[in-house]
Amino acid sequence: xxxxxxxxxxxxxxxxxxxxxxxxxxxxxxxxxxxxxxxxxxxxxxxxxxxxxxxxxxxxxxxxxxxxxxxxxxxxxxxxxxxxxxxxxxxxxxxxxxxxxxxxxxxxxxxxxxxxxxxxxxxxxxxxxxxxxxxxxxxxxxxxxxxxxxxxxxxxxxxxxxxxxxxxxxxxxxxxxxx
Numbered sequence: 258x259x260x261x262x263x264x265x266x267x268x269x270x271x272x273x274x275x276x277x278x279x280x281x282x283x284x285x286x287x288x289x290x291x292x293x294x295x296x297x298x299x300x301x302x303x304x305x306x307x308x309x310x311x312x313x314x315x316x317x318x319x320x321x322x323x324x325x326x327x328x329x330x331x332x333x334x335x336x337x338x339x340x341x342x343x344x345x346x347x348x349x350x351x352x353x354x355x356x357x358x359x360x361x362x363x364x365x366x367x368x369x370x371x372x373x374x375x376x377x378x379x380x381x382x383x384x385x386x387x388x389x390x391x392x393x394x395x396x397x398x399x400x401x402x403x404x405x406x407x408x409x410x411x412x413x414x415x416x417x418x419x420x421x422x423x424x425x426x427x428x429x430x431x432x433x434x435x436x
Contacts, residue, residue: 271369307337314350321354322361324407355410356424362414370415380412387416395423 266272306313317330330350334343362370374380387394395413398404413423 270365303337306333310338310342310346313337313346314353317347317350318354318357321351321407321410322358324405327351327354327406351406352424355406356420358407358410359414359420359423362411363420364414366411367415370411374412374415383412384416387413387418391418392422392425394418 302316306316313330313334317327317334320330321327327347331343331347334347334350337343338346383394395418398409398413
């Protein structure tokens with residue numbers, strides 16, 4: 258592999274994400290007592306989240322960007338903050354997380370995602386439908402439990418829908434089956 262290609266590889270965020278994941282996996286496999294290491298952090302996280310709801314919203318957004326299931330954090334919010342405030346915090350966090358993932362899909366991973374999906378017939382059909390109908394397709398995708406919540410945020414970022422239409426549709430839906 259020529260030096261120029263190696264340098265280009267180091268500039269890609271996907272390379273660094275894969276390197277971090279591989280390092281984490283290597284450390285875990287080597288016999289590290291993961292429960293003993295994570296338990297104090299979990300206790301600290303519980304105290305921090307219960308005292309500061311903005312910290313919960315921040316962690317929810319990070320989880321959304323990493324495609325972590327939001328339902329687990331939504332349950333945690335209901336338990337910690339109660340039904341009313343927990344629902345409110347989850348809605349705010351989900352809307353912000355979806356918009357952040359949309360923007361990340363639009364500006365940071367668009368080229369890579371388009372390369373991967375350019376030969377996918379289903380993606381081309383969705384992209385064409387979004388070009389024609391815009392927010393209606395986003396609304397239908399949000400109402401369908403078939404489409405994963407986190408991945409659709411990135412996919413719609415690659416399409417031609419505007420952030421205004423996407424965020425308007427997201428705000429009008431409130432809780433959806435994809436939660």
